[in-house]
Amino acid sequence: MGDLVTGEAVVLDLRVAKLASRAIAFVFDVAVQFGLLLLVFLISPTDFDSALQTAFALALTVAVMIGYPTAVETLTRGRSLGKLVMGLRVVRDDGGAIRFRQALVRALGGFVVDFWMLGLGGAVAMFVSLFSDKGKRVGDYLAGTVVIHTRAPKKEVVLAGMPPELAEWAAGLDLSQLPDDLVLAARQYLGRHSELSERARYDLGVRLADDVGAAIRSPRAPQTDPHPYLAAVLAERRRRAGG
Template identity: 35%
Template sequence: MSVPPPPDAVPAVEAPGDEVLLSGEAVAIEVQPVGLFLRTLGAAIDVALSMTLFFGYLAVRYWMMQATGDPALDRILNVLALVTAFVVVPCTVETLTHGRSLGRLAVGGRIVRADGGAAGFRHAFIRAMLGVLEIYGTLGAVAFLVAAFSGRSQRLGDLVAGTYSQRVRTPPLPFRTPVLPPGLESWAAIADVARMPDRLARRISQFLGSAPQMLPASRARVAQELLAEAAAYISPVPAAPAEVVLIAATVLRRDRERRSLALADERVERLSGVRVQV
């Protein structure tokens, strides 16, 4: 028999292009695969480096053929150069850097396993071997087409090895500390803001963080709806716009909780004689 969700349950909404993995403790972890454009750009950088290494060999080969003129040595060096430039070097770099390369470093990506764990030598070797076929053998056509139609922009080597490119460079979150709006100092001296339910406090915090990006009409409507719910915990409610009241209540509650924590630390310090480090 299935149990219906509670009335105030909020369905989880995943952001477009993001995925969710479950850790060993069944905690949802949001991951961001590198997009097709950035993957192509990073691969182009790595291919350019491999081609530079190979053309460097051609210069050495030309000099050695002038000196020795041995065709057997030339064939051996051909095979050695191809394997070194297109398999050994990419595999070694990816293994030693735990999924990074110069191209992926430039675009902020890292090769990881499908479950989010670190990739190892086996994954790097499979990707390098298949890369010879899908990148160099077809001028990147197979790799691009497969990545274009896979969920995480995985090329053929990724699908076989069970890996994908994860974004590890994300923009820093803006840090905004709300301050008491001007004109409400006298209200703050007499106001009482009770502790709000965690769900309501979280919604207010999310709204204040995203309000500058909202349309004015939606911003005013959401602020009014949140204030209607929070008014029961604010006494008295000042005669000010809804968003200003929410900011003032948040600042006042934060300052009072900070003072309460400081008093609790002082009480513990007096009773135990041990200074509390914050």
């Protein structure tokens, strides 16, 4: 299990997923992709000439093998069906949620290098992952991402309580779209807040608060410090979950 280190040298104790769990998730995802390919080919028109059929088949293959994982990981902020089953999620190297760009680069890297075109059915991904302390494949290195376990943090972190001045505001938040990986990153930040330099404390806090604000559709006010903002969101989330 490896820690994630941000640009400010802040250690985030997120449990990095290694080869075994990622391989099982990959099998689930490949089964879904090949099922989609089979379904699409069965319902596709057959009255094309051979050249058009070849082009059509290639376009469908690219759409499923690249478009499907890109769309799914973008919409779910890092979770495919296989990762959902295994309790995994793709996050940025700094612990934040991935965006379309990271999802697309991972999908392209997987199709071209890790698994299919040059990947010998996954041999390249397996080889690279075995020599990575964070279990990364080529697509992860290119996209600046890492796959983590989301079902439990590596160790408990003492969390800040609800700031009284933000309690009423927090009670009205919609937290349904707040992703687990972002919660974990915010927890680690709050737990190590006093250990950071003033500059690192503010810069990392602003970055996390901006990501949280986008997820809950309630951005941090410029005059509000990132620490109480994040503390209020996480305290409200714990309250709704029963503590």
